[in-house]
Amino acid sequence: MSQDILVVAEHLNGAIADVTYEMLGKGKELASATGGALICAVLGSGVDPSSLGCADKILNVDHPGLADFNPEAHSTVLSSVVTTAAPRLTLVANTSMGMDLAASLSVKNDLPLVAYGLNVAIEDGKVIATSQLYGGKICAESELEGDSVIVSVLAGSFPAAAGRMDGSPAVETVEAPAAVTDTRLRFTGLIEPEAGDVDITQQDILVGVGRGIGSDEHLPMMEQLAKALGGTVAASRPIVDNKWLPKTRQVGKSGLKVTPKIYVALGISGAPEHIEGMKDAELIVAINTDETAPIFEFAHYGTTEDLFDVVPALIEKLT
């Protein structure tokens, strides 16, 4: 096994995802600790590697069958790339794509995996990973055993700027295994989000509603508050999963990242996936009856009073 750090690049429609740069920046730091090289594996077709200059070397598996993410094809290829490169540590994003890669690499190559990584360090030659678990309420520090391990990293855990570097690192072309073209799972197209609804990323004032509103019968009250504020209603994932509001209103990891001037969080507990999408709002006010809700860690003002008492009073004061 080598002392190299291998970062699996994530890309969609030819654009490298920010989390890739985040992992490269961290990977650089870890590679200097191990004395190994920083390697970036790119599984795709025609991906431009020029922004991956942070890496010492790029392993480029370029094949038309890898143009669009296919969990079956990509995990097969990644398994063989890791077998050959034998890195000390493989970093994969804990994203929609990365989830399908990390755990399958763990099984296929029989390597330890720690997921939901907030941090990863090398201490006395050991890989230590800190996971964010239980909806952000618990951190768990794991020691990974063995000389080649995997950590999947939550997006937003490290600064992307540290890994975003133009350059022309050495590119090693790797032949794609034949299995790439013969997958049982077939990619049949990308669907872009429907346009037409209000663009919540362009709003100065957002009223974010979460599970705590209880029922879609209460949405009109929240709309009324948004109107009184001159803003728009946005939502956390459970609201959208329940089809109470369209996907275009979803804030967070699988939704949109918003940076409004004012974000009023109503009945939102503040799962890490939601926080990722709104933590940069200039003013965050949270109303939630659970005093231990993580949202209060990120809000500027908070109250545990019942939102159904506070919101009507607030509407009155604002209109």
Added chain:
Amino acid sequence: MNIVVPIKLVPDLVEELEINDEGTDLERDFLSYKINEFCDHAIEEALQLKEAHGGTVTVIGVERDETDKALFTALAKGADKAIKITELDEAAPTHVVAKAVCNVLAGMEYDIVMTGVQAADDRDGQLGVLLGSYLGIPHVSVVSDVSIDGDTIALHKEYAGGVMARYEVASKVVLGVQAARQTPRYAPVSRVRQIMKEMEIEEVEAADADVAIGSTLRRVYTPEKGEGAEMIEGSAEDIAGKIAAVINEKRGG
């Protein structure tokens, strides 16, 4: 098609989570478990497919305090069969749970396995992907809108920002469900009680599920609190007044 839904029970996150004296795990004696919400969506999506296309839905759960309740609830909602895996440690990592489920699946006829996409305690990876990898069949995470047309299963995989990829696959496949097409149905308590009298849960001992996951928990802790919010106290009226004031100040500025 026959659908199997392995569910996870996870600590109820509304309750306070306590850490053991050694600081190496949750204090599990006081934990109350409930079904992982994504698994609830997986059950709903499976039932929707069954209602539209026939076939069966089997729900599998690892034994915990609330497993019987969760399995009987699934039966009350319309699942055909429930299996409980016994003799697994409460803190069993997800690799081990996946291996145990995999062993149960070995004796079954199935086309689709639907899991919740993730769970609050997946420190060593997500159940669906692990399961698909152990079974050697394709897996897709963050799935919604599953449909069946003849022998073809079509589905969406969600990415950030509302972008989705579409895939097709023939049986067998493991799908990590993000959201069902509608809010998971509710089973009235009276119906669950009735089902408890009428139906039984099949029990299977976990066999050969020992997998060395290659990592040990060193320290478990609650995240360091940041500065946090300034908490506003008082009557709803007072609180609304204070919130209106900070909002108006921000709006004016």
